[in-house]
Amino acid sequence: MRILRAADYRSMPWKNGGGVTTEIAVSPASAGLDDFDWRVSMARVELSGPFSQFAGIDRTLAVLEGEGIVLEIAGYPPTSINRATALFSFPADVQTSATLIGGPITDLNVMTRRSRMTHSVERLSISTPVEIRTEAGTTVILCLDGEVIVPAAEPVRLGALDTLVADPDDASLLVQPIHEATLFMIRIGGISGND
The missing domain is CATH 2.60.120.10 (Jelly Rolls)
Structure with a gap:
């Protein structure tokens, strides 16, 4: 087994430049934002706005901290997510924006390449x-x-x-x-x- 400590996680800009994400684990280990097979990360969302899009990727999101967000995903009804709701899965390659409910949040993102x-x-x-x-x-x-x-x-x-x-x-x-x-x-x- 591998143990990954919170103090050692890598922080980097969002793909769309709108914030900062903390990468927990990625495969392959040297993969970047465009060529991973899977990725687990956390993001601090300070402002309402668009999500980064990832071609060919499926995503699951959970709220870890804060009041929550409302996701508006092309082809889906608006979805409210908070710490008490179920996790929410959706394609990461469709237009998605988020509206904060009551201030900044931290979310968990799990993403996998759909073809693999x-x-x-x-x-x-x-x-x-x-x-x-x-x-x-x-x-x-x-x-x-x-x-x-x-x-x-x-x-x-x-x-x-x-x-x-x-x-x-x-x-x-x-x-x-x-x-x-x-x-x-x-x-x-x-x-x-x-x-």
């Missing part, structure tokens, strides 16, 4: 140990808040915004919260055997 990869994202609030089954492909666990311990040869402790990327041969991971914790579990798989 698929993804799913689940938010988990845990107060007791939970076993997370890993599957073919890549499993990414982001600790949003609280702290968790993952037993291993050397136990791993994840704090707020730290991330674990499971090895493909890990059958499952036991995640033990210290008090309570909120996790995002991201599963990324290949299409037609491309894991």
Whole structure:
């Protein structure tokens, strides 16, 4: 398994230059904004305005901090997203704009290249140990808040915004919260055997 610490994440301008994104993990590791297979990132949205477009990419968005946003996506009815709503998935290559509901937000973005990869994202609030089954492909666990311990040869402790990327041969991971914790579990798989 790989452990990615919040302090080590890379910050960069949005593709459209309208803000700053914090890249948590990307594949391939050297990929840029136009050639990744998958990417997990966070963005601070300070102002209402357009989203960057990514050709051939599917995206899932969740609000991590702030009151929320209303997304206006070409071909979809306006959609309000906040910390209590379900995650929202949509194509990243259609015209999209966001209106802030009550000030700046921080969001989580999971993106995969449609021709090669698929993804799913689940938010988990845990107060007791939970076993997370890993599957073919890549499993990414982001600790949003609280702290968790993952037993291993050397136990791993994840704090707020730290991330674990499971090895493909890990059958499952036991995640033990210290008090309570909120996790995002991201599963990324290949299409037609491309894991």
